[in-house]
Amino acid sequence: MATIRDVARVAGVSIATVSRVFNNHTLVNPETASRVLEVASQLEYWPNGAAQSLTTRRTHTLGVMLPELFGEFYSEVIRGIDRESRAHDYQILLSSSHSNGEEVLIAGRAMLGRIDGLIMMAPDEASIETVERVRRRVPVVLLNPRIEVEGCCSVAFENFSGARAAVEHLVGLGHNDIALITGPQGNVDAEERARGFRRALADAGLDPDAALVIPGDFRESAGYEAGVAILARRPRPTAVFAANDCMAVGLLAALRAAGRRVPRDIAVVGFDDIAMAAYLNPPLTTVRVDACGLGQQAVELMMGAMEAGATGGSVRQLLPAVLTVRQSCGAASAGTGYLEEAAGGAGPVRRGRK
Amino acid sequence: MATIRDVARVAGVSIATVSRVFNNHTLVNPETASRVLEVASQLEYWPNGAAQSLTTRRTHTLGVMLPELFGEFYSEVIRGIDRESRAHDYQILLSSSHSNGEEVLIAGRAMLGRIDGLIMMAPDEASIETVERVRRRVPVVLLNPRIEVEGCCSVAFENFSGARAAVEHLVGLGHNDIALITGPQGNVDAEERARGFRRALADAGLDPDAALVIPGDFRESAGYEAGVAILARRPRPTAVFAANDCMAVGLLAALRAAGRRVPRDIAVVGFDDIAMAAYLNPPLTTVRVDACGLGQQAVELMMGAMEAGATGGSVRQLLPAVLTVRQSCGAASAGTGYLEEAAGGAGPVRRGRK
DNA sequence: CGAAAGTATGAAACCGTTTACATACACAGC
């Protein structure tokens, strides 16, 4: 509760001097300084953050806005952001699970004056107004943006080429009736992955429009239901590409419940490479994206943008999405997925920085 | 960049009126109000958060401090905090991965004046000073505290009884040579779980000191190494209790790599019930704790504490830890763990709120 | 010895809000 004034009074100096001591700005008499420090610690004086950022216009805080905080992917992103922010001495102000543009606007408003920059995940049309308004005061970095915004940096995954590689792999294994379980409509990642799926089929001389496409929503339950639908289909597809791993998990469960063997009866490929993918039965072939790295990249771009101020251009960055072959696609001949990766005596692998 | 003064000037009113319009405080002439609103939107005026919290002394932000942001457990906790905060219109200021007391203190200092309350995870001796200092200004809620702090609410899991139930279950299945893989030294959860382990053995007439205890650190790799050590032991334990699921995952991998079957050769029980536990091969018997619920509870206690101000007592809350029997312990006779839970046509279960 | 340069500190303006208090006006009741 002690303010800078209290410290000044007790120490017998002016508030300017106290401020100088705490920001070791200009040279202060060492004797005075130690006296001030002494009094400050006695009074348990801690500078008030709000007041500081009001005058300095710096908050040492990064705003983070997510559409939802659901599933492992998002928490990995946050972990990446958090880790990198800490390295740069920034804290993060989190606001998530906004379902519509109005909410996003309110959240953005609440952040204003409290952040030095904003990292926004998967902005869509509804949140574009917020982005524009925030952008006029602090730098904004977009994660997997649906639409690029003039003057904003962005980081995204190579969803398209990742999905294409996955489906090409299935085609290469001899499959020519491949089903797709899509992500939620309107989701960029989902759409890009669907586009990659179609392109791979087309490139292989197959008709994308003839393929079975089941709408999903990135959740496990959607995968389960899709599995039921796929099993009912005649002729039955010989392979399925799920637009994310969560749905692949549900799909595997549905197939198992029906007594089908994977990959013998049906091959399955997912997307994301979540932590449990390697532990599934069978280990899931999927496309690996480094969610944590995405967050880190975003922070690094942000640091650059803050340094450059309004003069900096807007960097667009693409992070790789790499096909990771395990057993659910039927390509791997031996090993257990987990062991393959863990082998070498070094113990289990961890997905770490970069 | 427009301030309240700009709006006032253009609209031809005083700043007080503008402020009143935005806080729809006392009655303002509707005509004046709409004019102010009009000007404000034209000027893209957004109130400055830092300035607001300086005068009102409310930030609508909760501080969250974690020792590390690693593994699914923590991200679940954050999700719970985030979700509940949003419901109460609070944002969260996150600061994590502090390795020593000094860092915690700095982080706490940076938060001061920016938060209305602090939720601190797993505080130890090193961070106690920070807690004490913060506590003098805003309410503090402790998560799984190593030491209770006078005047702080806290939420924790019933680690002790959960672990005891797990080990009792193994004993009930006929095991009398049970090994323990511990968590990191100094971690409360780890120690409580170890205590539950010993108690269960003692209650069953077995000597806790005779049991094989392997020090771990909650990471997968520690579980793997522990597995190797356990297999080398003669006579070989017939069951293992891992202090968390991550280590159980590593353990299972080590056992599989050595060609041992679980639970036929060795029974395994974990703790936490992370998402992948039900998907492991075999599905992992473990003790379920609701990490997300922990976060939510913390926020609810915080809301109460903020309302009560300094007058409120300090609530201590315990959340249940429930044994969840799957197949790795050898008790379940049929089903696949996943299917058992997912059965009923309702699709896969999700761990949701409460 | 006096001017110039350097060091240590204080006074006061400012950051962008909220809010207690004062003021101004309109209208009712006597």
Added chain:
DNA sequence: GCTGTGTATGTAAACGGTTTCATACTTTCG
């Protein structure tokens, strides 16, 4: 025509810091 009551708005003082500029006191040096 006063006084009393509402309503609508303005003035100015906080809130807790940072920072520019001014001031006072030492040194240094020609």
